[in-house]
Amino acid sequence: MTDKPPIADNNSIDEDQLLHFPCDFSLKVMGENIDNYADYVLSVCQKHVDNVTSDKLKTRPSRNGKYLAVTVTFIARSREQLDNLYLELNAHKHTRMAL
Numbered sequence: 303m304t305d306k307p308p309i310a311d312n313n314s315i316d317e318d319q320l321l322h323f324p325c326d327f328s329l330k331v332m333g334e335n336i337d338n339y340a341d342y343v344l345s346v347c348q349k350h351v352d353n354v355t356s357d358k359l360k361t362r363p364s365r366n367g368k369y370l371a372v373t374v375t376f377i378a379r380s381r382e383q384l385d386n387l388y389l390e391l392n393a394h395k396h397t398r399m400a401l
Contacts, residue, residue, distance in 0.1 A: 321378070321381070323378060323379055323380050323381070324377050324378060324379050325377070325378055326375065326376075326377060326378075327375070327376060327377070327378035327384070328373055328374070328375045329347065329373065329374045329375075329376070329384075329387065329400065329401075330371065330372070330373050330400070330401040331343050331371070331372045331373075331374075331391055331397060331399070331400045331401075332369055332370070332371050332372075332397070332398045332399050332400075333369065333370055333372070333394070333396045333397045333398055334368065334369060334370070334396040334398070335363055335364070335367055335368055335369055335370040336396055339370050339372070339396055340359060340361050340370060340372050342394065342396075343359070343372045343374060343391065344356060344359050344374065346387065346390050346391055347374050347376065347387065349390075350383055350386055350387050350390075351376045351377075351378075351379075351383070351387075353376075354374060354376050358374055358375050358376060359372060359373070359374050360372070360373045360374075360375075361373075369398065387400075388400050
């Protein structure tokens with residue numbers, strides 16, 4: 303029996319190589335279209351990211367108006383920072399997903 307070299311798995315991804323910090327980042331959050339949902343997303347971002355203001359926020363309601371897509375653009379400093387943002391945003395009862 304001969305030893306064969308390991309076969310490269312082209313489907314495996316090293317997550318540390320996906321983002322290089324600091325980097326420009328667009329956080330996308332979808333939630334129920336309630337009066338203060340965009341303000342909530344902005345306030346969470348401001349807790350975790352320096353210099354995030356309302357001019358960095360874009361919103362778009364769904365076709366039927368039930369949901370609101372919120373995009374916030376900022377400079378991400380670390381994986382931990384992004385993880386903390388996602389955890390807090392996804393914990394909100396009106397959030398449906400954060401990307």
